[in-house]
Amino acid sequence: QDVEKERKPHVYLSKEEVKEKIKSYNASVTDKLKMTLNANGIYTGFIKVQMELCRPITVQSSQSQGRCAHSNNETAFYLPDGCVNTLHISSTNTVREVIEALLKKFFVADNPAKFALYKRCHKEDQVYTCKLSDQEHPLYLRLVAGPRTEMLSFVLREHETGEVI
Numbered sequence: 001q002d003v004e005k006e007r008k009p010h011v012y013l014s015k016e017e018v019k020e021k022i023k024s025y026n027a028s029v030t031d032k033l034k035m036t037l038n039a040n041g042i043y044t045g046f047i048k049v050q051m052e053l054c055r056p057i058t059v060q061s062s063q064s065q066g067r068c069a070h071s072n073n074e075t076a077f078y079l080p081d082g083c084v085n086t087l088h089i090s091s092t093n094t095v096r097e098v099i100e101a102l103l104k105k106f107f108v109a110d111n112p113a114k115f116a117l118y119k120r121c122h123k124e125d126q127v128y129t130c131k132l133s134d135q136e137h138p139l140y141l142r143l144v145a146g147p148r149t150e151m152l153s154f155v156l157r158e159h160e161t162g163e164v165i
Helices: 002-007 015-028 095-105 138-145
Strands: 043-051 057-060 074-077 083-090 115-123 126-131 152-158
Touching (some): 015 043, 015 138, 043 138, 083 095, 083 138, 095 115, 115 138, 138 152
Parallel strands (some): 043 152
Antiparallel strands (some): 043 083, 115 152
8 A cells, every 4th residue: 555655646745735835844954954945935955865865876977077088087986874965956956957057066877767866764763765757856855754864854866786777
């Protein structure tokens, strides 16, 4: 039953409900990472993404940006455990766009299709991890869940080895 709930499309909030949720969200934020509602109904805010990467990532040096891939200015290394990145996004950004923005922010040369974004939820002393579809909106999920990362957090991982991309 829980799996079926995860597959159902999200019921989006009305403009007035979004306004109230943002007001409530900002009142309970403790790290100054507040959300802002624009006149057009689009809101912006921050999400934190924990990097749980098992394989090394390939990073371009800043001088080699824009040149052909796999130049001599690339370095592969493992990210340390528990590495968390904060990203400023809009309510219109999809999971795929968030993955691409994260990789671009850190000059990662690896193909974004190698990665997936997961949500980690804590319910009744158990932790559930669920892969997000490319079309979901992480900032909406953050708004609905509230600012507490104990309730909802985001994790970037490589696709499983057996998954075909």
